[in-house]
Amino acid sequence: MKILHAVTLHSPSHAFGGPVRVALNLAKGLRERGHEARLLALGEGFDPWPVSVEGVPAKLFPARRLLPLGFSGMTSPALLASASRLVRDADVVHVHLARDLVTLPVALAALRVGRPLVLQTHGMVDPSERLLAKVLDAVAVRRLLRGADAVLHLTPHERAGLDAVVGAPPLAQAVRLVNGTPAQEERPPLSGPPRILYSARLQARKRPVDFVDAAPAVLAVHPDAEFVVAGPDEGELAAVRARVTALGLTDRFTVPGALSTPEVLTELRRAHVYVLPSVDEPFPMSVLEALSVGVPAVVTHSNGLARDIAAAGAGRAVDPGPQGVAEAVLALLDPSENTKASHAARALAAESFSMDAVLDTLLGVYEDIRR
Template sequence: MKVLHAVTLHTPTHDFGGPTRVALNLSRGLRRRGVDARITALGDRFDGPLPDSVEGVPTWLYQARHVLPAFEVSGITSPAMLARARRMVAGADLVHVHLMRDLVTLPIALTALRTGTPLVLQTHGMIDPTEKRVAQLVDLLGLRKVLREADAVLHLTESEREDVEAVAVPRPLRRTHRLVNGVPAQERRPATSGDRPPTILYLARVQARKRPEDFISAMPVVLAKYPGARFVLAGPDTGPLADDMLALAARLGVADSVEYVGPLGHSEVMERLRSSDVYVLPSIVEPFAVSILEAMSVGLPVVVTRTGGLSPDVAAAGAGRVVDSRPDADNGPLVGQAILELLDPAANAEASDAAWNLIRDKFSIDAVVEDLHGLYEEVVAGHRR
C-alpha cells in the first residue's frame, strides 16, 4: 500500500509542532509494517537544499512562499507543490491529510476528491466553529466539502469530533474514528536523586494559549524551597512572547534562574527531557499534546492543566499533577505547588514509573499504527467495492 501524508510545514526545529511530529511518527511506524508511507509538506528555514527524507521517511518538500504573511502558517503555499499535487495524489493508494484551514492541506484534500483517491483526514483540534469571516469563507469554498466527502475523519477526543461535525453541518460526516497520538518507546531518564539542583522544563511553542507566564510565575514558589533550581524555557517563539517572559522573570526577581534556549531539533528535545526533573505545560487549551507524550515516554513526570485532552489519563495513572488553569488569573502558585510535590524524590519516582508505563500500555506508536493500518485497509477495500 502506498500512503501519502500531507502536512502543512516542516522546519529543522519543528516549528509547526504536533501535526508534523504525528505525521512523522505514523509514517515511520507504517513503514516498519511494510507500508510505503511518504510525506509532502512545505519546507522553510533550511540552509541549502530541502531534504528528501526526514528521520528515515521519504519526503517531498517544497519551499514555502509566504504569500499572506498576516495569516502566518495559514498564509504559506508553494506553486510548485500545487502544480504537482495531482500527480502525487494519483500515485497513492490513500491520502492522509493533516488538515487545517490553509493553502497546502486543503488543496491536496480537494485534489484527492477530484481524483477519486481514498481520503483520510486528521484535524489535530485545528478545525472548529469560528466567527472569523476569512475562515468561514474557507469553509464555504472547500473545507466543508472535504469534511463531508472524506472516507474517514480522525479525532483525538469527543469534543474535537463534535467541533468538526459542527463545521460540516448540515450534512453529516461519512465516518469518524478515534485515533490517539502515539510516540515511540524510549530509554528511561535517570532517577531524580535530590543531591543536585532540579531542572524544570517548559518545551513547546511559546504562545499565549500555552500560558508560559504561568511557568515563569511558578518560579518564586519553587525557588523558595530549592534556590538552586533551574528553569528552562524551550521552543519556537511565535512572537515577542519569549522576551516578555524573560522580562516577567526579571520583575519577579528570578531572572538568574531561567534560560530561554529557543527551538530545538528532535534529538535535542529528547536530551532535554531526559536531563530534566519535571515537565510543565500549563495550556488553557491542549487537545492532545505530543510534547506531553514525549516527556512521559522517558519517564518524566508532568504538570498539566485540567483542560488538556491528556489530563484525565495523567491523573488516572498518577503520571504527574493536574492543575486548574484560568485565562484571567495568575495560575503560577498552583503550578509551583504541583512542581514542588513532584520534586520530592519518592513522589518523582512514583510518577516517573506511572508515566513510562502509561506510554507503553496506552500510547505506544505501535498500537496506534496497528489501529490506523486497519482503518486504511477498510477504507481502500470500500473504494474497491
C-alpha cells in the same frame, strides 16, 4: 501500500509543532511495517534542502508567505501545481488538515481524483467566528469533511467541534485515533538541583508566562531549582524574557530557543518535571514524549491528556494559572512522589499511547477505506 502524509510545514525549528511530529511518527512506523510512506509539506529554513526527514522520504516545497496570516498565509505554487500528480501516486492520501493553503488544496486534489482520503485535524479545525475560517469552511472544509473516507479525531471534544463545523447530520465516518509516541530510553536517576522544563511553541494559548510566574513559589522551597523554557517563538518570547527579568530570575532560567528532536529528548532526560500550562490543548505530543521518558507532567484540566495523567498518577492536572502549576511542581519534586509518577508515566505511555496500538488502528482504517 503507498501512503502520502501531507502536513503544512516542516522546518529545523519544528515551528509547526505537533502535527508534523505525529505525521513523522506515523510514517516511520508504517515504513517499519513494510509500507511506502512519504511526507509532503512546505519547507523553510533548510540548508542543504532535505530529501528525507528522519528516514522518511520527503517532498518539501519552499514556503512562500502570500498573506500576513501566519501558517494560513503560506503556500507554494509548485506544490499546488503538483498536487494532483502527487496524490495519484498514492494508495491512500492522509492529510493533517488545517485551514491553510497547503493541506486544503492537497485534500481537494485527492477528492477530485478519487484517491482514498483520510483527514486528521489535530484540533486545528474547530468552530470559529473568524472571517477567514468562515470563508474556508464554506468553500472547502465542509466539503472535505463530508467527502473524506475517514476523519480522525483525538477526543470527544474534537469530534463535537468537527460536527459543529459541518452541521447536521453528524459525521458518519469519524474514527478516534489517539496520538502515539515511540518507546524511549528511560531517563537516568535524578541528580543535581531540580530542573523544570517547558518545551513547546512560545504561543499565547500555551501560556509560557504562567510557567515563569510559577517559579518564585518553587524557588521559595527549592532555591537551587533550574527552569528551561524551550521552543520556537510564536509571539511570547519577549513576554517570557521580560517576565524573567522583572522577577530577577535570569540566573535561574535558560531560554535556548527551538530544539531538535534529539535535543528535546536530552532535555527531558535531565528534567525532574515537565510543565505545559496551556489551555484547550487537544493532545500534545510534547507531553507524550515526556511520559515516554518517564518525566512526570503538569497540565491543565482542559488538556486532552489531563484525565489519563491524573488517573494513572503520572503527574498532575491543575486549574490554569501559576499557582496551580507551582503547587503541582512542588508536589512532584518530592523524591518518592517523583519516582512513583515517573514509573506511572512510563507505563501510561507504553500501555495507552504506544505506536504499535496506534498503527494497528490506523492500518485498519486504511484497509477499510480501500475495500
